[in-house]
Amino acid sequence: MKKIILLGYMGCGKSTIAQNLSKITNIPFLDLDKCIEKRANLSINEIFEQHGEVYFRKLEHEMFVELLQSSENNIIGLGGGTPCYANNHELLKRDDVVSVYLKASIDTLYSRLVHNKSKRPLIANMNEEEMKEFIAKHLFDRSFYYNHAQHKVSVDDKTVEETVQDILEILA
Ligand SMILES: Nc1ncnc2c1ncn2[C@@H]1O[C@H](COP(=O)(O)OP(=O)(O)OP(=O)(O)O)[C@@H](O)[C@H]1O
Numbered sequence: 001m002k003k004i005i006l007l008g009y010m011g012c013g014k015s016t017i018a019q020n021l022s023k024i025t026n027i028p029f030l031d032l033d034k035c036i037e038k039r040a041n042l043s044i045n046e047i048f049e050q051h052g053e054v055y056f057r058k059l060e061h062e063m064f065v066e067l068l069q070s071s072e073n074n075i076i077g078l079g080g081g082t083p084c085y086a087n088n089h090e091l092l093k094r095d096d097v098v099s100v101y102l103k104a105s106i107d108t109l110y111s112r113l114v115h116n117k118s119k120r121p122l123i124a125n126m127n128e129e130e131m132k133e134f135i136a137k138h139l140f141d142r143s144f145y146y147n148h149a150q151h152k153v154s155v156d157d158k159t160v161e162e163t164v165q166d167i168l169e170i171l172a
């Protein structure tokens with residue numbers, strides 16, 4: 001069975017959707033951010049603060065490659081930036097994976113992130129106006145990489161269950 005990779009911008013629902021998909025399919029879920037935190041014994045925020053983003057991106061790439069190398073069946077939820085560094089986007093095209101971009105609009109992302117930004121170091125210190133502009137520009141830059149996924153699922157105005165159903169149809 002192929003590994004299932006969920007990707008997309010911060011707050012698009014990778015962790016939430018992957019957990020629910022995992023319950024239905026009985027395929028174990030691995031969250032790349034959580035794997036990195038465990039390996040470094042630090043939170044994502046602490047890694048950024050103590051070692052900087054470049055160090056984080058290196059760890060992120062190594063951990064992603066390691067997860068892909070394991071023979072276990074998994075659903076892997078990537079970090080929001082994973083496809084955009086270290087040529088990770090090329091790994092989304094591999095024959096032994098099914099990669100799905102959870103595509104969310106700027107408004108959807110903003111409304112999900114605005115009250116829930118403290119654990120996300122890239123936006124933690126922004127006010128609401130700064131955040132909206134940041135998301136718009138950042139999403140534009142990152143879309144090139146996200147679009148390397150094999151499949152795209154729009155998550156706007158959908159419940160968790162509806163998005164999970166869309167992914168099950170891709171996997172069928
Ligand atoms: N229909 C929905 N689908 C997914 N998440 C939703 C939905 N409606 C609300 N949410 C909320 O949006 C947030 C999505 O956050 P989640 O941590 O799953 O995103 P993420 O893509 O993993 O972000 P990050 O890249 O920062 O890890 C959660 O708080 C979740 O409860």
Ligand SMILES: O=C(O)C1=C[C@@H](O)[C@@H](O)[C@H](O)C1
Pocket residue numbers: 009010033044078079080081082119120121122
């Ligand atoms: O979008 C990003 O670059 C990030 C998203 C999170 O999942 C974490 O991987 C980290 O906060 C960086």
Ligand SMILES: [Mg+2]
Pocket residue numbers: 014015016031033077078
């Ligand atoms: Mg997540």
